[in-house]
Amino acid sequence: MKKISLLLAATALASVMATSAWSKTLVYCSEGSPEGFDPSLYTAGTTFDASSRTAYSRLVEFKHGSTEIEPGVAESWTISPDGLEYTFKLRAGVKFQTTDYFTPTRELNADDVIFSFERQIKADHPWHKYVEGASWEYAAGMGFPELIKSIEKVDDLTVKFVLNKPEAPFIANLGMDFASIMSKEYADKLTAEGKVAQLNQMPLGTGPFTFVAYQPDAVIRYKANPDYYKGKEKIDDLVFAITTDAAVRAQKLKAGECHVMPYPNAADVAELKADPNLTVMEEEGLNVAYLAYNTQMAPFDKPEVRKALNMAVNKQAIIDAVFQGAASIAKNPIPPTMWSYNDAIEDDKYDPDAAKKALEAAGVKDLKMKIWAMPVSRPYMLNARRAAELMQADLAKVGVEVEIVTHEWAEYLKLSSDVKRDGAVMLGWTGDNGDPDNFLDTLLGCEAVGGNNRAQWCNEEFNKLVKAAKQTSDQAERAKFYQDAQVIFKREAPWNTIDHSLVFLPVSKKVSGFVQDPLGIHRFDGADIAE
Amino acid sequence: MLRFFLGRLAILIPTFLGVSLIAFSFIRLLPGDPVMLMSGERVMSEERHAQIMHDLGLDRPMYVQYFDYLGNVLTGDLGTSIVSKRPVFDDFLSLFPATLELSICAIIVAMCLGIPAGVIAAVKRGTWFDQSIMGIALVGYSMPIFWWGLLLMIFFSGYLQWTPVSGRISLMYFFPPVTGFMLIDSLLSGQAGAFKSAVSYLILPTVVLATIPLAVIARQTRSAMLEVLGEDYVRTARSKGLSPWRVVGIHALRNALIPVITTIGLQVGVLLAGAILTETIFSWPGIGKWMVDAVFKRDYAVVQGGLLMIAGVIMLVNLAVDVTYGFINPRIRH
């Protein structure tokens, strides 16, 4: 098996080598190794960049650089009036990639779509457990197993999804990475050869780039897919040079060893901007960092106490020290780039004196509290420990004594969900599909108490609004519900909303046509490179 | 001799069992579980959590898991990585050559510089040369290599731009991994400039990794040499009028090298520990970095498999050193 794959890789390499002398190669210094190449198995953006955004395509796609949906391999769709039936018309003549390990004999059809989803949601599907520990995290996270009643083939190019309940964000969900379309023919061939694990090692789809080879922890190589349904890409070869250290990535970019790098250190941004050979793209990330009080525990069960504590924290100082200014103060639980963002809302102003008075008025004296700081760096909060230290100093000024608590990351995630948790938890969220539901109901809805709702906050008024928004497919109407929900959120203050980080993406000036995506993914379709 | 060898091998078996038990139990003691990490900020329901734990076999009694694991290890199956879902043994095999290549280069550099430096220092004992060599060696021995690596990188890659920043070879070159050693593969590929590129990527990590072994070897060679030079037969040879360098070359060096070989053997553990830091700094795709990542990601299977394989390598090298030593020096064969 090992030998064979090596041999295959070797022949694949030979064929690429023959053309490499005059090919256009774009090198991307990626931030880590992909966990695997079947995007439905994983949740990490790093994995998606290397699998779903290169080798695969989906029924619907996010428009390049936005959270809006456009047709993908489905050229059109209709939704039944009750919101339960979604019928997709597939594009004709979409070819799967031809590689050294597989040559397709047919074009994409309804069977491939059904295969791609059923394997994730049906526990008795032969591919449901094809790798050890397959848990289909995202399909489960978006509630697909309970949501989808059936997927039916109407004809070769028509497929119908029947849902158990109306779900407004459903179409947006189908643009997500886990909804990538696999080749059933490839899967069948692997089954016949007894090599099912290969599906996760050598991807094969209808995407813009064809997988060539992967050297663990070092390099991933792709070439442009000549049969891509939107036409062959302008670059010939795409290389992911895996470089885990951000400072090293920046060095490599400056040295011309790669052309695009994600996630620079905030401290390096100024220097990268000054480099005449580079352009630094920036955009507000689709994320939020927050400090969630345990609203079921005294004295944090009182909104006035929570608001007073919010007023005592200087968020700008956190942004300066942790992000070197590369973030904006968050006043709402959703980021400003998202539709339905309520800009009329006013943030609790930083005012230690008023905070002190408010605390006294609420009858809170000599308060001691814990602040939980994550042990890891996340896009929305680069250094939680540092932020917690700043909060500690701020709160000391209003007479609140803070103890900073941390746990190992898995423990942290688990313990922070506990309803009886002691202390305020720092955490955040990165949007999956650009839908406000993905923030407001997922993080603050009543069912999420004891789970994603780290504030353990169940407010009926708020909950009613976000549930109503889910049942409606009219976007303007939904936006109204969400805007009202944000007003209630601010009044009740279950969180101190900290920041939305700015996402920087330094790119070599040789690269053109590359667009930064708000969903935090990196895609190279449409990019070109000058010699 | 065969008996000596078999005896040493027999001792390895209980040690290996102990090592496997430690590797296995450590990882079960880790707080937090890998299944929680799979979903990140998104919370997983209790039922799903239990289901996945069951699917991974993590809900069985410890001893069942251990014997199951041991049985698999004996058939060459180290389990499947929980994160990448690839076989641990495959990952080890594909990453180990990178570490091996780096370690071999480092030990060669350390020997080629360390032994002559030690010999010269011993012969010229007390001179400024001896003192400065030993001073430098002690600085090297005291070096926090993770910092040393960062400094070299800032200076040579960042400021002077003489060496590439990280990786194993320029991405311009692309050829199948035949041996896994980039230096050899680049030669085999026949592509012009590939070998040179591979060398340029290897220089800084090699220097960093060689620092401590180099210092140790130089110091050890010097003191072994001094001891031998003080012995009667060397004095006799000298008094017979043999030139000092002949004495060193013929008599002293051979005897002095015996303890040095042991020292070099003992450096394998040092090298692998150093590889953890060096690979982390230079993004070198080897097993050191792989292990550190696995520890942080709570990848049970990789941590236990990696610990086992690394300990196995060290034990085998120690065995080889023992046997070589026994071969050179029959006295210790009892």
Next chain:
Amino acid sequence: MSSATVKTGHPSALAEFWYYFSRNKGAVLGFAVFVIVLLLAVLAPIVAPHAPSEQVREKLLLPPSWMAGGDASYLLGTDAVGRDILSRLIYGARFSLFIGLVVVTLSVISGVLIGLVAGYFRGRVDIVIMRVMDIILAFPSLLLALVLVAVLGPGLLNAMIAIALVNQPHFVRLTRASVMAEREKDYVIASRVAGAGTLRIMFLTILPNCLAPLIVQATLAFSAAILDAAALGFLGMGAQPPTPEWGTMLAEAREFIQRAWWVVTFPGLAILVTVLAINLMGDGLRDALDPKLKRS
């Protein structure tokens, strides 16, 4: 009579020791540096110009005072949250020395005890003990410490325990070898014949005669412990921020490698100087205590 020999014997041994030690200039230099570091650590609250965790938000990442834009009251500059680097380094000396001390104490006590038992009783006890030590030594020490700390939870205390554990086999082996060499010597047999108990023979008769190599090894372990703890801190598994431990400071400073060299350079330099000083002392101790190398 016996008291007389002790009186004259003791100072002369010390004097002899000091004679050989002081002939090694490097050792004296190392000793001097070590004393300075020790004084800085002890007197940190008096010596340090600022509190180690005091954040001045207007003065983030100030360069050292001799450079353009530097501030005289921040001699070595400030870090990303505006803390004085010099003060943090001075307080950091406390942690490093403390780590060295605790690790050496833990590993010497446990190592010597286990080694004495193994060497004195031999037989099955010895075999089991030595097998266990072989197992510990089969892992690269840093890797074992890393996994151990991951098990125990990242933190200074756990890092010290882990490092002590991986260091202790060296003491076991050394003690055992010395004990085995001493066990059959006449003075031990004599005291056994005289009816001395096992414990008495082990601790009062044999142990003092094995001390010299143990002291040398303890010095080496001291510096190794500081290095290992810094490495663990660097990998994010040692002391946790905001503790001004040097390795942890380095780990935190990594992201500024391009922009603020001083946050990266000084903590590493502090580690190097301290470890070097201790190793210099260790060399001097070995020369002074090891009779074999004393001559010429």
